[in-house]
Amino acid sequence: MKAKEIAILIVFLLFTLPFLIRFGIWIIASTTTPSPEHIGKGAEFIAESAIPWWVQVIEWLTSLGDIGAYLIVGFIFFLIWIGEIKKR
Numbered sequence: 001m002k003a004k005e006i007a008i009l010i011v012f013l014l015f016t017l018p019f020l021i022r023f024g025i026w027i028i029a030s031t032t033t034p035s036p037e038h039i040g041k042g043a044e045f046i047a048e049s050a051i052p053w054w055v056q057v058i059e060w061l062t063s064l065g066d067i068g069a070y071l072i073v074g075f076i077f078f079l080i081w082i083g084e085i086k087k088r
Contacts, residue, residue, distance in 0.1 A: 004081065007078070007081075007082050008082050011053075011082065015053040015054075016053065019048065019049070019053075022045075023045055026038070026042065030042065052084075054079055054084065057075065058075065
């Protein structure tokens with residue numbers, strides 16, 4: 001595998017797969033015992049899936065001060081490299 005493919009796989013395993021597992025558990029729970037709180041949780045899943053995964057990482061990096069600023073620049077270049085952000 002190329003380095004880019006490995007990076008994309010790691011991003012999938014760290015950020016997308018846990019969300020999919022929680023979503024699958026919610027689907028099973030809401031179909032077996034439907035309740036208003038399950039509907040509210042579904043709305044949270046919709047909102048969470050609408051926000052890109054990397055926004056939370058950037059928010060966390062902003063709390064690191066000056067070092068975080070440099071890491072954000074590097075992280076943005078990483079996102080461009082793996083194809084998550086498109087250049088014009």
